[in-house]
Amino acid sequence: MRVLFMGTPQFARVVLQQLVLEGFDIVGLVTQPSKPFGRHHTPKDSATKAFILENHPNIPILEPHKIDAKALQAIAALKPDKIVVVAYGKILPQALLDMAPCLNLHGSILPQFRGASPMQEMILHDLPQFGVSVILMDAQMDTGDILGVASFEKDKDYNLQDLGARLALLGAELMASVLRNYEDITPTPQEHSQATYCKKISKVDGLVDFSEARQVYLKYLAYYPWPGVFLPSGLKLFGLELLSVAQEHPEGKILTLDGEGVLVGCAKGVLKIAQLQAPGKQKVAAKSYLSGKRLKIGDILS
Known part of the structure; x- marks a missing residue:
């Protein structure tokens, strides 16, 4: 299975690292462009890019400012069978969703907390259970059919950093399992009437x-x-x-x-x-x- 990975921060790096470790054929990484950092505005690579450069420099890296026709052509040339999306940071066009099944790891148990800050919302609501979902992406935000869910019972008070680290590991295992068993999974439609939403944090x-x-x-x-x-x-x-x-x-x-x-x-x-x-x-x-x-x-x- 040829897997294209789309993701940017440390949360995504953990998932990417797990997929590489389990032997999936990662044909390319699409990530946000390096950004100026510090007093001297030195370009800082995304966490996923840094991982590839340090460990698998043969894997192609794409850093488009937007998924336009040129980016789509470059992605198509990699001939992915599946596209894994983890905290990439931009809305994907329909042309990309049509290219191959796009599997998104979302940081909540959907349909609860669709949107940009699900982990923060789980903490703010003091939930007794935390979890992640893998969905088959469609044109709307976080509305796709569910391919898998993993969760754990709250055993202590987690801040965002600690919760993100634990959910990244949980999500990495879930994504690997979904990819391995994809052909045998029956997608489950979300209960859209039960959906809740969260915004980008400011x-x-x-x-x-x-x-x-x-x-x-x-x-x-x-x-x-x-x-x-x-x-x-x-x-x-x-x-x-x-x-x-x-x-x-x-x-x-x-x-x-x-x-x-x-x-x-x-x-x-x-x-x-x-x-x-x-x-x-x-x-x-x-x-x-x-x-x-x-x-x-x-x-x-x-």
């Missing part, structure tokens, strides 16, 4: 207040490492722990110090915050921040 999504500790904590997990969580003043919060969901306090009241951290009351609940970062300043231990601002127990953190 920086403003990290804005929080101290009204409900549980919601602040879930945002902290979902938006780690970016955009993080911050107060209207721009003060960023790091190393959050949820200590209570029921206690009632004035919003932002400094309750006590705990080592280098601080316990802060919410209208509903209590948070422990390990570190704080004011706009334009370095991240410091919460205790040091309070000392520098001459804040004491009973004052309001804002």
Whole structure:
């Protein structure tokens, strides 16, 4: 089976690496173009491109800015039997979907959380189960028939980075299994009436207040490492722990110090915050921040 892989970030690299390891014939990689990085704007390769260059430099790499006629011609020349799409980053034209079956790995149990930020949404909804789906792509976003699902029961609080790492491994195994057994799989239509949707995350999504500790904590997990969580003043919060969901306090009241951290009351609940970062300043231990601002127990953190 000749497999063309389309994907860009680390999540996709894990899947690509698994397919290579299991002996699939990867005939090419399509990924987002290298982007300027750092002070000197040095081009930085995508995670998938870096993997191919480091380990399998004989595999062709395509980096089109868009899937136009020229890109389609180059892809067709690779003669793929299947196209695997994992966090590629762009909408695919119908001409590509018609070229070969396109299998997409999506970071939720579809039809729940179609769209750009499914893993964040699973965390924000505090689900008891996390999972991924492989679908046969069609012209609409994340609406294709389901070819396979894999999941696990929540066993701890996951931030986005940790959840992404675990789901990438789970998805890699699922995608390999779907490819191996493709001819024997009967696609299952999604229950479209049950679909929910999620949007692309922007920086403003990290804005929080101290009204409900549980919601602040879930945002902290979902938006780690970016955009993080911050107060209207721009003060960023790091190393959050949820200590209570029921206690009632004035919003932002400094309750006590705990080592280098601080316990802060919410209208509903209590948070422990390990570190704080004011706009334009370095991240410091919460205790040091309070000392520098001459804040004491009973004052309001804002």
